[in-house]
């Protein structure tokens with residue numbers, strides 16, 4: 001290569017790097033100026049309705065409905081940008097069994113106030129699952145951020161010593177932007193299996209919303225592949241986390 005051609009290549013490369021850098025800055029500024037206010041307001045609405053649930057201004061079923069309405073109008077690209085999904089994908093390894101749980105923070109949202117819900121991003125490799133489990137005294141909602149999932153929900157109708165009686169309610173594919181919610185009174189058990197190479201879900205959960213429900217809000221692991229009963233019900237054995245991950249993780 002001649003000195004002139006070397007210089008030309010170097011300058012062209014420098015320009016491309018600078019152009020890429022400016023593009024990134026431009027995109028970040030655009031995100032800060034245009035999309036961020038929308039997502040900030042969305043989190044504020046979520047926070048307000050959580051307080052209404054805790055203050056008994058909303059029943060859990062009303063909260064579920066409102067949460068689904070709010071989830072349905074989120075700007076998915078903005079939500080993925082806000083939680084930095086691209087960084088999670090680059091830096092966090094998806095486990096060989098079960099799901100990754102990754103955090104994000106609200107520090108940059110002005111005037112959000114006290115946040116009384118938990119949140120996380122779940123990620124799975126293909127054919128791995130957020131294993132079947134129910135919840136006690138918890139409302140929670142999923143939105144698919146990326147990839148495709150097979151999602152199943154069940155109503156938890158009765159609790160026995162070593163089993164639950166459950167009724168299948170949802171059994172279908174979920175694509176980005178699609179959502180599902182849980183409360184103690186509707187669709188209480190969920191199970192999401194990744195069907196694309198990688199797949200990610202946004203999750204918010206509100207624990208201990210009803211002071212009259214006794215017991216802690218941890219996961220109730222369950223095997224929905226139990227004895228079939230009349231009326232489409234299933235006698236679903238209780239499981240340990242270990243046994244559930246071994247069979248479904």
Ligand SMILES: [Fe+2]
Nearest residue numbers: 133135140190
């Ligand atoms: Fe859950």
